[in-house]
Amino acid sequence: MKASEVLDNLKRRFPNEPEYHQAVSEVLGTIEEAYNEHPEFEKSNLIERLCIPDRIFSFRVTWMDDKGQIQTNMGYRIQHNNAIGPYKGGIRFHASVNQSILKFLAFEQTFKNSLTTLPMGGGKGGSDFSPRGKSNAEIMRFCQAFVLELWRHIGPDTDVPAGDIGVGGREVGYMYGMYKKLAQENTGTFTGKGREFGGSLIRPEATGYGNVYFLLEMLKTKGIDIKGKTVCVSGSGNVAQYTVEKLISLGAKVVTMSDSDGYIYDPDGIDRAKLDYIMELKNLYRGRIREYAEQYGCKYVAGARPWGEKCDIAMPSATQNELTGDDAKTLLDNGCIAVSEGANMPSTPEAIDAFLEAKILYAPGKAANAGGVSVSGLEMTQNAQKLSWSSEEVDEKLKSIMQNIHEQCVKYGKQADGYTNYVKGANVAGFMKVAKAMMAQGIL
Numbered sequence: 178m179k180a181s182e183v184l185d186n187l188k189r190r191f192p193n194e195p196e197y198h199q200a201v202s203e204v205l206g207t208i209e210e211a212y213n214e215h216p217e218f219e220k221s222n223l224i225e226r227l228c229i230p231d232r233i234f235s236f237r238v239t240w241m242d243d244k245g246q247i248q249t250n251m252g253y254r255i256q257h258n259n260a261i262g263p264y265k266g267g268i269r270f271h272a273s274v275n276q277s278i279l280k281f282l283a284f285e286q287t288f289k290n291s292l293t294t295l296p297m298g299g300g301k302g303g304s305d306f307s308p309r310g311k312s313n314a315e316i317m318r319f320c321q322a323f324v325l326e327l328w329r330h331i332g333p334d335t336d337v338p339a340g341d342i343g344v345g346g347r348e349v350g351y352m353y354g355m356y357k358k359l360a361q362e363n364t365g366t367f368t369g370k371g372r373e374f375g376g377s378l379i380r381p382e383a384t385g386y387g388n389v390y391f392l393l394e395m396l397k398t399k400g401i402d403i404k405g406k407t408v409c410v411s412g413s414g415n416v417a418q419y420t421v422e423k424l425i426s427l428g429a430k431v432v433t434m435s436d437s438d439g440y441i442y443d444p445d446g447i448d449r450a451k452l453d454y455i456m457e458l459k460n461l462y463r464g465r466i467r468e469y470a471e472q473y474g475c476k477y478v479a480g481a482r483p484w485g486e487k488c489d490i491a492m493p494s495a496t497q498n499e500l501t502g503d504d505a506k507t508l509l510d511n512g513c514i515a516v517s518e519g520a521n522m523p524s525t526p527e528a529i530d531a532f533l534e535a536k537i538l539y540a541p542g543k544a545a546n547a548g549g550v551s552v553s554g555l556e557m558t559q560n561a562q563k564l565s566w567s568s569e570e571v572d573e574k575l576k577s578i579m580q581n582i583h584e585q586c587v588k589y590g591k592q593a594d595g596y597t598n599y600v601k602g603a604n605v606a607g608f609m610k611v612a613k614a615m616m617a618q619g620i621l
């Protein structure tokens with residue numbers, strides 16, 4: 178296959194889907210060589226079967242707001258690939274959600290889930306519903322209406338959704354409650370559930386902790402200690418909060434966090450008490466990060482991202498394309514030695530090129546943020562066995578999965594000059610497993 182031809186063809190067939198094209202382009206560029214070593218892949222047109230989702234459900238979601246007005250939103254579920262297990266991936270509620278964004282996420286999820294070593298295929302779903310400013314009752318009614326359509330397409334052995342942007346424990350609880358009522362089963366469909374009804378310990382922490390575990394593995398290859406390092410984190414949601422929690426516990430100094438309105442810069446570092454404030458502000462009061470600056474008297478920059486602040490390590494943990502080529506240059510000029518992605522595809526292609534050219538430690542999201550879906554996989558196992566593991570047990574398994582993903586990246590990504598290209602490593606390792614599974618199961 179010729180990567181550029183496959184991409185052009187996909188662009189022609191599926192126009193106006195820039196995020197999907199971007200994600201596919203990154204993967205194709207790095208797996209071309211490995212793919213072409215297997216003529217049997219080309220003979221079975223494996224690449225198109227892998228890039229185009231198995232199926233896409235889209236539906237109208239109708240719900241009533243607190244004023245009694247009837248609202249409509251679009252809902253989607255992309256079932257991308259189930260060669261190695263049931264479709265698995267989060268649900269995103271955000272005003273920006275469209276088919277292109279969910280297609281990129283489902284495509285990436287397929288490779289990420291392959292890397293975890295657990296039997297999970299890739300999927301993603303969501304809605305252009307914005308939870309911002311909505312009451313608890315409105316969130317509940319929306320979640321119920323969303324599942325009223327979605328439930329017939331999911332199940333513990335077919336498709337297992339979870340959270341993503343705008344969907345946390347509260348939303349998963351409401352969706353699971355409605356699902357159970359309709360499907361009349363109490364198995365493991367949905368992960369990230371409450372602890373009282375089948376949720377795994379450490380699932381809320383898993384993506385952030387996992388990203389730090391991956392970062393530690395990268396730093397270890399250079400003999401660098403995390404202690405005392407200055408870190409810029411973006412976002413202040415689930416992934417960002419637990420990234421910061423783990424970094425603080427390891428003695429790193431986190432100086433930034435953000436939301437979609439702006440970022441805070443705290444030169445003294447966010448400590449445990451300040452993080453508790455942020456968790457309460459964000460998870461309970463649904464407030465804005467600006468309020469942190471008012472509380473602690475530090476800098477707040479509206480309408481900007483934190484990459485202009487000096488740091489040793491950057492951990493983008495908000496959303497896609499939040500770190501541009503110019504941001505990457507600024508980070509590098511300021512001495513940044515490592516970037517580990519908590520978000521999915523947060524760095525633009527220009528930013529990735531800059532990091533790889535500078536040969537810094539750069540971990541793409543599909544490797545570095547795989548801890549979340551890994552613990553989701555462990556939640557599925559616990560649900561199937563009808564038991565629950567301790568925090569220590571889950572955390573140990575998470576650590577070992579992240580170490581394993583790191584090893585796979587090094588195995589497939591180490592260059593002749595000794596530099597590890599984690600982008601190539603993650604893509605080739607994730608691809609080979611899915612490709613072999615698809616080949617073994619015939620032309621479907």
Ligand SMILES: NC(=O)C1=CN([C@@H]2O[C@H](COP(=O)(O)OP(=O)(O)OC[C@H]3O[C@@H](n4cnc5c(N)ncnc54)[C@H](OP(=O)(O)O)[C@@H]3O)[C@@H](O)[C@H]2O)C=CC1
Pocket residue numbers: 340341342343344345384412413414415416417435436437438494495496497499519520521546547549550
């Ligand atoms: N949750 C999980 O387990 C996993 C999540 N991820 C990825 O991590 C990232 C964060 O997800 P998560 O923490 O769960 O989501 P949350 O909804 O909990 O938090 C998202 C954070 O990012 C900010 N944000 C969202 N959209 C934008 C935007 N367009 N511009 C600037 N800031 C934005 C939000 O600010 P505001 O509140 O103002 O909207 C919020 O601070 C996403 O890319 C997600 O796909 C990856 C693997 C697993």
Ligand SMILES: O=C(O)CCC(=O)C(=O)O
Pocket residue numbers: 265266267268286289337338339340341368521546547549550551553
């Ligand atoms: O836990 C899951 O199933 C999905 C997590 C997720 O959406 C992601 O990895 O991007």
